[in-house]
Amino acid sequence: MGEISPVPATNAERAYEILLERLIMLDIRPGEPINDDRLAADLGFGRTPVREALKRLERERLVVAYPRRGTFATAVDMTDLADISEVRKQLEPTAAGRAARTATPDARAHLAALAREIADIDDTDDPRDVLRRDVYVHRAIYRAAGNPHLEQILVGLDAHATRIWCLFLDRLSDVAGHVREHIPLIEAIVDGDEQVAVDLTRAHVIGFEQAVRALL
Numbered sequence: 001m002g003e004i005s006p007v008p009a010t011n012a013e014r015a016y017e018i019l020l021e022r023l024i025m026l027d028i029r030p031g032e033p034i035n036d037d038r039l040a041a042d043l044g045f046g047r048t049p050v051r052e053a054l055k056r057l058e059r060e061r062l063v064v065a066y067p068r069r070g071t072f073a074t075a076v077d078m079t080d081l082a083d084i085s086e087v088r089k090q091l092e093p094t095a096a097g098r099a100a101r102t103a104t105p106d107a108r109a110h111l112a113a114l115a116r117e118i119a120d121i122d123d124t125d126d127p128r129d130v131l132r133r134d135v136y137v138h139r140a141i142y143r144a145a146g147n148p149h150l151e152q153i154l155v156g157l158d159a160h161a162t163r164i165w166c167l168f169l170d171r172l173s174d175v176a177g178h179v180r181e182h183i184p185l186i187e188a189i190v191d192g193d194e195q196v197a198v199d200l201t202r203a204h205v206i207g208f209e210q211a212v213r214a215l216l
Contacts, residue, residue, distance in 0.1 A: 011049035016056055018043060023062045023073055024135065024159050025128060026166045034063060034071045060156045076163045078216065084161055085209040089202055091154055096185065096201040099144040100194040107144040108190045114140055115186040118179055127175045134179045135162055137186075144189065161208065168215050178211070 019039070022028045040050045054071055057063045065071045099107070114137060121130055138158050142151040169175065181204055188196040 011045045012052035012056075015039075015043055015045050015049045015053035019050075019053055019057060020062070020159065021132075023057065024162045024166070025132070026076075026163060028073045030073050030075045030163075032073045034073060036071065060159065062159060076167055078164065080160065081164060081209060081212060084157055084164075085205060088154075088157055088161065088205045091150065091157070092205050093198040093201040095142050095145040095147070095150055095154055096189060096197040097194045098147060098150070099141055100189045100192050100197040102146050103144040103189060104146070107146075111140060111144060111186045112190045115183050115190070119183055121176045121179055123174075123176045125176060127169050127172070130175045130179055131162065131165060131169065134165075134175075134182075137179065137182045141182075141186070141189065164212060165208070168212060171215055172211065178208070181207070 019028070028034065034054065036047055036050045036054060040047045043050065054063055054065070058065055058071075062074055063071050064074050099111075103111070118133060118137065121133065135158065139155060142154045142158075145151065165172075172178075181200075185197060185200040185204065188194075188200060
């Protein structure tokens with residue numbers, strides 16, 4: 001599937017991307033302590049890049065630092081689901097519509113190739129790998145919208161939504177189908193059909209919330 005983001009330019013950005021994925025996929029469990037010295041040794045970076053990455057993740061509410069106690073992965077709070085969905089239902093369609101309207105030819109070609117790749121996702125594929133593809137698809141759409149401020153907000157919201165998704169991954173029966181839903185959405189963006197892109201995105205976000213609530 002390629003890289004989720006462009007190759008980071010600094011060690012702090014590389015550390016951020018690695019830790020972001022671990023937090024999103026719950027490889028670092030909610031409430032788990034995070035030792036920056038151990039992380040620096042594990043990642044092969046100095047302490048400063050790791051601390052910079054953790055500060056950024058703290059601003060995004062993925063980690064929390066307590067004086068004299070240390071840094072911890074934040075809890076996944078199900079009461080946040082409604083708040084996250086409320087914002088995503090407004091901003092995700094905005095990003096998809098903007099991408100349909102303004103994406104560059106290169107971005108459209110990239111999305112078209114992406115649609116072909118996710119069409120090959122099989123129901124028997126590892127759900128964690130499938131979910132990583134879901135994250136990649138979302139980020140590709142955000143980037144195609146061409147608004148870095150909107151992209152930054154949506155990457156953060158999607159991170160929190162994916163953490164919720166991961167909590168129920170072993171109970172969700174159609175993760176592959178959820179990701180394949182992006183195919184007609186991507187095709188609408190590539191074809192420049194703004195309204196269809198907006199409508200499909202809103203339905204997708206609503207479907208995510210309904211799927212999670214059905215398991216509560």
